[in-house]
Amino acid sequence: xETGFLKEQKILESENSVDxxxxxxxxxxxxxxxxxxxxGAIEMPPTFTSRYDAERLGxxxxxxxxxxxxxxxxxxxxxxxxxRIIRTYEQMSNPKxxxxxxxCTINGGMYWDSYNTIKKLEDYLPVDMYVNGCxxxxxxxxxxxxxxxxxxxxxxxxxxxxxxxxxxxxxxxQEAILGKVVEPSYEADWYLYxxxx
Amino acid sequence: MxxxxxxxxxxxxxxxxxxxxxxxxxxxxxxxxxxxFIGNNYEYQTLNAITCTDWIEDEHFSITYMLTSLDxxxxxxxxxxxxxxxxxxxxxxxxxxxxxxxxxxxxEMYGxxFIGNNNLKELSLENWxxxxxxxxxxxxxxxxxxxxxxREGRDDNVDTKAxxxxxxxxxxxxxxxxxxxxxxxxxx
Amino acid sequence: xILLELFATxxxxxxxxxxxxxxxxxxxxxxxxxxxxxxxxxxxxxxKFFLKKDTTNHGWMFYLGPIIMMSGAIMTLFxxxxxxxxxxxxxxxEYGNLFLVLYLLVLGPLGNxxxxxxxxxxxxxxxxxxxxxxxxALEMPFYIAVIALMSLNSSADITTIASSQTTFNAFAYxxxxxxxxFSFVGMMGQSPFDVVGAPVEVYSGPASEFSGKFLxxxxxxxxxxxxxxxxxxxxxxxxxxxxxxxxxxxxxxLFFFIIAFGAIYGRFKTPQSVDFLLKVPTAISVVGxxxxxxxx
Numbered sequence: 001x002e003t004g005f006l007k008e009q010k011i012l013e014s015e016n017s018v019d020x021x022x023x024x025x026x027x028x029x030x031x032x033x034x035x036x037x038x039x040g041a042i043e044m045p046p047t048f049t050s051r052y053d054a055e056r057l058g059x060x061x062x063x064x065x066x067x068x069x070x071x072x073x074x075x076x077x078x079x080x081x082x083x084r085i086i087r088t089y090e091q092m093s094n095p096k097x098x099x100x101x102x103x104c105t106i107n108g109g110m111y112w113d114s115y116n117t118i119k120k121l122e123d124y125l126p127v128d129m130y131v132n133g134c135x136x137x138x139x140x141x142x143x144x145x146x147x148x149x150x151x152x153x154x155x156x157x158x159x160x161x162x163x164x165x166x167x168x169x170x171x172x173x174q175e176a177i178l179g180k181v182v183e184p185s186y187e188a189d190w191y192l193y194x195x196x197x
Numbered sequence: 198m199x200x201x202x203x204x205x206x207x208x209x210x211x212x213x214x215x216x217x218x219x220x221x222x223x224x225x226x227x228x229x230x231x232x233x234f235i236g237n238n239y240e241y242q243t244l245n246a247i248t249c250t251d252w253i254e255d256e257h258f259s260i261t262y263m264l265t266s267l268d269x270x271x272x273x274x275x276x277x278x279x280x281x282x283x284x285x286x287x288x289x290x291x292x293x294x295x296x297x298x299x300x301x302x303x304x305e306m307y308g309x310x311f312i313g314n315n316n317l318k319e320l321s322l323e324n325w326x327x328x329x330x331x332x333x334x335x336x337x338x339x340x341x342x343x344x345x346x347x348r349e350g351r352d353d354n355v356d357t358k359a360x361x362x363x364x365x366x367x368x369x370x371x372x373x374x375x376x377x378x379x380x381x382x383x384x385x
Numbered sequence: 386x387i388l389l390e391l392f393a394t395x396x397x398x399x400x401x402x403x404x405x406x407x408x409x410x411x412x413x414x415x416x417x418x419x420x421x422x423x424x425x426x427x428x429x430x431x432x433k434f435f436l437k438k439d440t441t442n443h444g445w446m447f448y449l450g451p452i453i454m455m456s457g458a459i460m461t462l463f464x465x466x467x468x469x470x471x472x473x474x475x476x477x478x479e480y481g482n483l484f485l486v487l488y489l490l491v492l493g494p495l496g497n498x499x500x501x502x503x504x505x506x507x508x509x510x511x512x513x514x515x516x517x518x519x520x521x522a523l524e525m526p527f528y529i530a531v532i533a534l535m536s537l538n539s540s541a542d543i544t545t546i547a548s549s550q551t552t553f554n555a556f557a558y559x560x561x562x563x564x565x566x567f568s569f570v571g572m573m574g575q576s577p578f579d580v581v582g583a584p585v586e587v588y589s590g591p592a593s594e595f596s597g598k599f600l601x602x603x604x605x606x607x608x609x610x611x612x613x614x615x616x617x618x619x620x621x622x623x624x625x626x627x628x629x630x631x632x633x634x635x636x637x638x639l640f641f642f643i644i645a646f647g648a649i650y651g652r653f654k655t656p657q658s659v660d661f662l663l664k665v666p667t668a669i670s671v672v673g674x675x676x677x678x679x680x681x
Contacts, residue, residue: 022436027430053419055410064508066441066596069433074211080323091598094438108350115330115337118320119345179324189593 019155026069026095026153027130031143033068033092034061037085038075040101040135052138059145065091070148073125075116075135076104082124083184086174089125094160097152098129099144101136109134123173126159198239206231220274224285232262232292240266241273249303253333256281258307262289279309288313306331306383321370390474391463401636402608403427403614409644416648429680440597444503445654447604450500451595451602454651456607457492462613465490467632469547469563469625483531483542488615490572495603497591498523504594512590513656516581522566523578527664530565533558533674534621543617547625555622562622567666571658572614577646578658615639 036044043085062068068180069185077085100121103109108119121127123147128151131144151157163170174182198212200216205206206227212220223231235241241264250259257278279286288311289296300311301320308329311317328335414421442448452520465483467474494516501509534554538546555562571578581590592603615636619626623639626632653661 025429025433025436029426030434050417050419053414055414055422056420056423059428062428064593067592067600080321083323093440112347113341114340115335115340119341120348122507123346126431 003129004183023153027149029058030149031062032070032072033065033069033088034063035065035071036080036168037077038102038104040072041076043072043101043138043141044072047141052142054142054145054195057142057145057149060139065089065137066093068092069095070097070099072101073105073121073127074101076102076109076111076114077121077124078116079118080172082118083178083182086125087183095158096160097148097157098125098159099129099131099148100127101131101133101144102143103132103134106130106132115143119176124155124170125160125179126170128157128159137144202231202234205234214274217270218272218274220276222276222278225277225279228262228275229287229289229292232264232289235264235273239273240268241265241271244289244295245272245298247289247296247299247303249307249309251281251307251331251333252278253281258284258309260286260303260309284308285310285312287311290314304312305329308332348372391476394462394467394474394476395459397467398609398612399605402610402612403431405611405636405640406608408640412641412644413648416645427604427608431601434596434601434604435598437597440599441594443594446503447500447594450496450503451460451599453496453499454493455602455606455609457489457496458609458613461486461489461492462609463618465613465620466544467616468627469544469620470627474579475544478543479666482537483543483546484541486543487528487531490614491520493606501591501594502631506594509591509593512581512593516591518655519571519578519581519658522662525568525663526564526670527568527572528542529667529670529674531621533561533670533677537677538655544625547620550624553622553624558673558677560669561658561677564666564670564673565618565622567669568662569614569618570643570646571662573611573643573647575643577647578662579647580652580655580658614634643666 032048036042040092046052048059069092071085071089071092073085089096100106104111104117105121105127108117111117112119118124129144129148131140133140136144148157169184198319202208202211202221206223208221208223208231210221243265245263246261248261250261252259258281259276259278262275265271266273277286288300288310290300290313292342297314297316298320300309300314301317303309303318304311304314304317305322305325306329308348322330327340330337342369343360348380402425403423406427407422410426411421411424452582463477464486466476466478494513498513501513501607534546538549540546550557575583592600595603616626616632618639619632619635624634626635
């Protein structure tokens with residue numbers, strides 16, 4: 001399996017003042033999708049509420065992927081979750097950023113020998129910022145957001161362009177794990193206790 | 198109670214494991230009669246769990262039904278053994294409704310076929326085509342090394358002192374090479 | 386000349402609406418013992434949505450929905466005069482009276498309903514049915530209070546109603562004011578009547594399929610509508626305004642009271658809010674109407 005494009009990620013920089021202004025607006029208001037993918041989601045509510053207030057930086061929660069800028073992949077991704085994350089990521093509108101929390105996205109973490117989780121998130125989704133820890137504390141997550149804001153302001157956070165350009169690479173890795181049909185089946189009936197699936 | 202069980206169902210002795218836990222082992226054909234017997238006569242009327250243990254050396258699965266009496270706060274474990282290669286046993290869903298999900302979990306993780314349970318779909322895995330993962334012949338580390346890759350440059354079991362010495366020597370060699378190149382450029 | 390005044394009205398409404406929305410976030414944050422975002426945060430939110438590179442579209446009706454909402458908001462704004470004394474900044478209020486303004490207040494949810502129906506998201510449909518149900522209940526106390534005021538002054542012109550107050554209508558007819566205030570809380574989107582925009586409950590309700598420039602239009606029209614409704618309430622109940630300073634102070638006091646009310650209370654479900662609004666505030670308004678017109 002080929003490996004990712006970490007070295008090539010920071011290739012686009014702001015060139016003129018219009019780009020600078022656009023990036024300035026984008027970095028001052030960030031909408032984070034309210035989706036807790038793994039056990040790192042336990043550290044997201046303290047970050048966004050009263051004690052470690054993330055709203056000072058302009059960061060707000062958003063309920064649908066159509067309105068979100070950032071998706072936080074917080075922790076391990078089993079195959080089932082990865083399918084839904086990919087579909088949610090593709091529903092968001094450009095420009096969009098991925099923040100990966102925890103050591104499970106870096107090298108497998110605590111579940112390094114599990115048969116059902118992925119070890120390296122970069123092969124399946126392009127990542128802008130890693131925050132390590134297990135789980136990272138709210139101070140670490142805020143530091144990650146500030147660094148992400150600096151990268152957006154300089155024009156370096158361009159993973160969404162990489163996803164479009166190298167879509168075949170990502171799709172090949174996704175299909176190797178998830179089978180030919182990557183999208184989940186949406187025939188669940190909400191009134192049955194397990195969706196009828 | 199112990200004598201009536203031992204005489205009627207030809208089991209081993211009923212073990213008293215704790216002051217709120219009994220355990221008995223019985224043949225596969227008489228399991229459901231025994232469950233009915235202790236349920237009707239001795240009030241063990243709640244099915245708590247169905248679990249399975251893989252005895253790969255003795256080549257059988259051992260299925261345990263845990264029945265609880267909520268009034269007396271007492272649990273009774275009923276164990277049977279089934280074959281390991283073509284594992285099937287009759288299902289308990291007509292007596293206990295919660296057995297449906299418990300048997301679904303076991304069918305997915307061990308590959309046991311429960312006859313009579315018509316909802317044996319996948320519960321936690323999705324589109325799993327390899328061997329059932331909780332069997333002991335499934336080697337998870339080999340599976341992981343075959344299908345997934347780790348990030349390079351982060352090896353385990355590296356002696357930190359030796360590694361630090363190596364990095365320092367590398368840096369020193371690099372600095373000396375730069376100094377030499379500068380002297381040559383100045384000398385020219 | 387009048388076009389310049391209309392354009393200035395629009396700019397004032399746009400900036401005041403967004404600044405008030407930023408103030409709302411700041412004040413709510415301080416109720417919750419934290420600092421909030423800077424006051425100009427809402428400007429940056431809406432401009433960021435304009436700068437998104439692609440948007441999802443679901444057909445021509447989906448495209449038309451935010452445009453209907455925006456034009457409804459702007460028209461409502463133009464038919465409400467900013468000042469009630471003097472001759473400046475009257476808007477188009479001599480061509481349309483209070484009946485027209487009340488009719489135009491409904492255009493917001495209507496445009497939203499048309500667009501969401503074309504979008505096809507089930508959460509959007511759920512949110513918009515809740516919104517229209519709640520709107521039906523919100524209108525009752527407000528319209529009874531407004532009808533009482535219109536019959537007392539024998540005219541449907543906002544300027545006449547506002548300038549014929551010797552003491553404020555809020556203190557002369559307190560029951561009417563209380564009845565109208567209940568439904569005004571719901572119109573501003575505050576608790577306890579804010580089940581429509583409940584962000585985690587129905588996945589942000591009616592706005593759940595809009596992204597990018599549509600969402601920016603929605604936020605802008607919400608700001609303009611907020612300012613228009615505040616000015617309307619000030620003219621009807623708090624004596625009108627004759628200068629910018631007086632207008633700012635009166636709208637700010639009313640707005641602050643509404644925010645404080647909303648920050649404290651929890652949220653009613655839709656049948657609970659319809660039940661409450663059709664019983665208690667309507668009764669208060671009707672009693673106020675009878676008392677006011679009997680003695681006149």
